[in-house]
Amino acid sequence: MMINTIFSQIVYAVFLVSLAYFLILIVFYLFLAFFGILESKKRVHEENAESYSQIYFSSLAIPVSIVLPAHNEEEWVKDSLMSLLNLNYPSFEIIVVDDGSTDKTPQILNEMLNLRPIDSVYSKHYSSLKIKEVFKSDKYPNVTVLRKDSGDKKAGAVNAGLNLAQHRFVCVLDADTVLERDAFMKVMAHVHKDPEHVIGIASSFGLINGFTVKDGVIVEKNVSFNPLIAYQNLEYIRSFIGNRIAWSRFNAMPNVAGGFGIWRSDILYELGGYSSDFSCEDIELTFRVHDYIAKNKEKGYKILMVPYYIGWTEGPATLPSLISQRDRWQRVVIETVAEYKYMLCNPKYGSFAFLVLPYFLFYEVLGIFFEVVSIFFVFLGWLANILDVRTFLLYLILMTLSQFIISLISLFTFIRGQKVFTLRYVLYLIVLASIEFFGYRIFISIAKLRGTYHFARKVRIYDQYVRTKRS
Amino acid sequence: MGNYFTDIVFKVDAVLLFLAAFLIADIFFYEISRIYFDNRRIRKLQAIKKNVYRVVLTEKELSKKDVLSIKSCSLPIFLDVATNRVKEGVFFNEAEQQVFKKICISEASVKKALSIADRSFDKWRRIEAMLFLGYAGVNEACQILKKSLLSKDEDVSYFALLALGQVKNMDSAKALLEFLRRKPGFRYKTASLLGQFPKDIAPEVIKLAGDKDYSVRFWAPQIISGLNDQSCIDKISGLLKDKYPEVRASACQCLGAIGDKSCVSDLKKCLNDESWFVKEAAMDALEKILGEDCIPLIIGLIKDNSWVVIDRLKKILAKNITGALAYIQNFLTGDDELTKKISIEIIQISGCIKELYEGLLAGGRAKTRAAIILKVMMSANAKGLGPELYSFSNEAQKQIQEILGQN
Numbered sequence: 013m014m015i016n017t018i019f020s021q022i023v024y025a026v027f028l029v030s031l032a033y034f035l036i037l038i039v040f041y042l043f044l045a046f047f048g049i050l051e052s053k054k055r056v057h058e059e060n061a062e063s064y065s066q067i068y069f070s071s072l073a074i075p076v077s078i079v080l081p082a083h084n085e086e087e088w089v090k091d092s093l094m095s096l097l098n099l100n101y102p103s104f105e106i107i108v109v110d111d112g113s114t115d116k117t118p119q120i121l122n123e124m125l126n127l128r129p130i131d132s133v134y135s136k137h138y139s140s141l142k143i144k145e146v147f148k149s150d151k152y153p154n155v156t157v158l159r160k161d162s163g164d165k166k167a168g169a170v171n172a173g174l175n176l177a178q179h180r181f182v183c184v185l186d187a188d189t190v191l192e193r194d195a196f197m198k199v200m201a202h203v204h205k206d207p208e209h210v211i212g213i214a215s216s217f218g219l220i221n222g223f224t225v226k227d228g229v230i231v232e233k234n235v236s237f238n239p240l241i242a243y244q245n246l247e248y249i250r251s252f253i254g255n256r257i258a259w260s261r262f263n264a265m266p267n268v269a270g271g272f273g274i275w276r277s278d279i280l281y282e283l284g285g286y287s288s289d290f291s292c293e294d295i296e297l298t299f300r301v302h303d304y305i306a307k308n309k310e311k312g313y314k315i316l317m318v319p320y321y322i323g324w325t326e327g328p329a330t331l332p333s334l335i336s337q338r339d340r341w342q343r344v345v346i347e348t349v350a351e352y353k354y355m356l357c358n359p360k361y362g363s364f365a366f367l368v369l370p371y372f373l374f375y376e377v378l379g380i381f382f383e384v385v386s387i388f389f390v391f392l393g394w395l396a397n398i399l400d401v402r403t404f405l406l407y408l409i410l411m412t413l414s415q416f417i418i419s420l421i422s423l424f425t426f427i428r429g430q431k432v433f434t435l436r437y438v439l440y441l442i443v444l445a446s447i448e449f450f451g452y453r454i455f456i457s458i459a460k461l462r463g464t465y466h467f468a469r470k471v472r473i474y475d476q477y478v479r480t481k482r483s
Numbered sequence: 484m485g486n487y488f489t490d491i492v493f494k495v496d497a498v499l500l501f502l503a504a505f506l507i508a509d510i511f512f513y514e515i516s517r518i519y520f521d522n523r524r525i526r527k528l529q530a531i532k533k534n535v536y537r538v539v540l541t542e543k544e545l546s547k548k549d550v551l552s553i554k555s556c557s558l559p560i561f562l563d564v565a566t567n568r569v570k571e572g573v574f575f576n577e578a579e580q581q582v583f584k585k586i587c588i589s590e591a592s593v594k595k596a597l598s599i600a601d602r603s604f605d606k607w608r609r610i611e612a613m614l615f616l617g618y619a620g621v622n623e624a625c626q627i628l629k630k631s632l633l634s635k636d637e638d639v640s641y642f643a644l645l646a647l648g649q650v651k652n653m654d655s656a657k658a659l660l661e662f663l664r665r666k667p668g669f670r671y672k673t674a675s676l677l678g679q680f681p682k683d684i685a686p687e688v689i690k691l692a693g694d695k696d697y698s699v700r701f702w703a704p705q706i707i708s709g710l711n712d713q714s715c716i717d718k719i720s721g722l723l724k725d726k727y728p729e730v731r732a733s734a735c736q737c738l739g740a741i742g743d744k745s746c747v748s749d750l751k752k753c754l755n756d757e758s759w760f761v762k763e764a765a766m767d768a769l770e771k772i773l774g775e776d777c778i779p780l781i782i783g784l785i786k787d788n789s790w791v792v793i794d795r796l797k798k799i800l801a802k803n804i805t806g807a808l809a810y811i812q813n814f815l816t817g818d819d820e821l822t823k824k825i826s827i828e829i830i831q832i833s834g835c836i837k838e839l840y841e842g843l844l845a846g847g848r849a850k851t852r853a854a855i856i857l858k859v860m861m862s863a864n865a866k867g868l869g870p871e872l873y874s875f876s877n878e879a880q881k882q883i884q885e886i887l888g889q890n
């Protein structure tokens with residue numbers, strides 16, 4: 013009898029706590045949506061009013077070094093590189109880092125660029141494995157290619173590129189990212205406005221799966237109706253538009269994503285570049301930059317986020333690939349939060365400490381446990397006749413609705429700043445979001461649990477998932 | 484207890500369901516209305532553009548030269564930018580703007596825009612009106628724009644700056660220069676806008692060179708570079724002796740951009756400056772003014788302490804490799820290992836290995852020089868010698884190998 017009472021008390025307590033958790037989450041997302049819409053509106057207004065031709069013709073246009081790391085990217089590197097060569101921006105150099113590719117990447121680069129080996133003398137400030145060869149392109153004078161040993165992850169490859177980068181602003185990309193022609197114009201306009209204070213810029217990008225790309229130019233934007241890709245599009249919207257834009261309003265951007273990010277090189281220099289001690293490099297560097305910003309508060313440094321899509325990247329098209337990718341993401345989130353736990357609720361770090369880190373801790377890291385434990389206890393409560401079947405079902409509906417509403421809020425914010433998807437696709441996303449909890453969400457939860465388990469087992473590898481060939 | 488929880492969850496579910504329904508309806512109606520208004524907007528924009536192009540191409544008072552200039556500027560790149568932005572009223576060359584003004588800018592519309600720019604409570608409407616006035620080149624707007632420039636709202640201030648940058652008269656230039664003095668945060672953008680003004684603002688710009696604040700003095704040469712005005716050379720040369728290296732480097736860059744040979748002796752002195760970035764800027768400037776003839780002046784910097792200076796020198800020498808070969812030959816036959824290594828790298832960057840092989844086959848002095856250089860490169864295991872050799876016929880390859888073997 014006593015045990016029964018204690019058990020029912022536990023079930024009720026878990027029930028109440030999880031109820032509170034989901035409600036807080038919804039309120040929090042509404043709060044983010046409010047500031048996200050404001051920020052997004054501001055950026056869109058700024059974009060409409062900006063004079064790009066003025067930047068294009070100015071002798072003072074700020075040059076950018078683009079670092080493109082490529083490890084076995086024979087399917088993607090050509091499109092990515094061509095999209096860079098087609099960029100509508102007055103001054104930039106491209107440094108392609110062939111990170112020990114064993115496929116046809118080196119041959120493709122050579123064919124495209126007419127490479128000529130040179131004995132370059134360069135700074136070795138950023139740590140990376142040995143650079144074996146440096147090539148210059150005969151065809152495109154602003155392109156340099158490095159060949160290095162692989163084994164120090166993307167971080168090492170980017171660091172190798174940074175050692176040869178010449179300009180004050182550095183853009184780091186993924187080898188499967190295809191940029192829009194005016195991507196740099198749009199992003200760098202924000203830098204031109206205030207190059208003394210803007211030290212980092214993140215941007216949104218969508219999934220390229222289903223698009224027809226020819227020589228780096230997107231010929232047709234057929235957004236994929238494959239549910240797996242559509243769900244990822246929804247997730248990108250939740251992540252980029254649902255919360256990051258609002259974070260940037262508080263100068264608390266948690267992640268300048270590796271798919272496209274711009275940093276000021278003097279800051280990277282002081283921080284020593286990317287670290288290969290983590291499963292993934294981008295979140296950790298962003299956290300480190302926030303630490304730097306807090307330590308140099310008087311300088312008023314900012315990390316911005318532009319809400320419009322400036323490029324497209326390849327997303328996993330199969331379940332195993334998706335789980336593998338999310339496993340890595342979960343690991344890196346936990347690794348980074350564990351590494352920078354001292355920032356949590358530390359007034360020195362401002363909004364980052366009071367908004368972003370608690371969100372990361374309670375939603376990204378511990379959220380999965382809240383969900384699993386609460387479902388488990390409510391289920392047990394039903395089995396033990398503490399809760400009736402109606403309550404159990406209503407509880408499941410609550411979890412589904414809370415997830416659904418978060419997606420709708422993000423979509424609501426997204427469509428106000430973007431004209432990327434057709435009405436049909438938006439409606440399709442709404443339908444998918446309504447049933448997410450019973451399908452896609454389960455796989456993501458499995459991936460998150462796997463990531464957490466791998467974190468505990470100290471797995472720190474950068475495992476590249478298998479990608480499908482582009483049409 | 485169980486019923487109590489059921490009630491709570493039921494009520495929460497009901498609220499969430501209502502919220503979801505509201506959001507779905509909002510998303511749906513927003514999308515529908517957006518599609519409708521976007522299509523209407525695009526149709527309007529296309530009509531405006533069509534009219535402008537029709538008038539531009541048929542307007543009698545427009546000269547043939549104007550028409551040609553429009554054609555030459557209406558490359559896909561500009562059309563792409565213009566149409567992607569879907570922004571009414573912005574055209575990117577003077578003739579288009581003139582015709583656009585005739586078609587679309589009436590006295591009433593200017594009056595309305597002036598009133599919005601001055602009084603609207605919606606800041607983005609104000610900004611839109613300011614930009615309209617700027618692109619339309621309305622001189623009367625200068626007062627309002629100057630006032631907005633000093634607004635506490637950074638967006639209003641920034642876009643007033645852009646609008647003034649489009650007006651391009653003396654009045655707007657003076658306002659921008661004053662703003663540059665006052666607001667350190669926007670100096671970069673202000674200078675870049677002023678660099679695209681007509682040359683006649685140069686006397687006003689050069690006044691910055693006498694400012695007490697070195698960070699203001701820095702911008703005078705930067706703006707003059709954009710204007711490319713030769714009348715300011717003396718004052719800019721005076722800045723080469725400034726106390727601050729940033730200002731000296733900026734002056735070097737400016738003199739390089741203007742490209743007048745009278746400043747070579749002053750720039751030469753800067754090659755011995757204590758600061759690496761002044762030396763770098765001086766080298767660049769000399770290369771811009773003298774081209775290949777700058778090599779005797781700058782070659783000594785190959786032994787400089789700064790890696791950046793050497794790197795810049797490498798690039799200049801690689802670019803002007805024909806003139807540099809005699810010096811490189813000396814370095815390669817010398818004892819200094821570092822200069823030898825740098826020389827090899829210069830040859831590789833310049834891509835002249837094929838020319839050296841051709842020199843070997845040509846005979847005479849070219850053959851001797853090429854043999855010396857290639858031999859040193861071979862002994863240093865330099866990269867890139869093999870691939871270039873394979874571009875020659877088998878017979879020529881054999882001949883080259885024989886010459887290098889004999890030498």
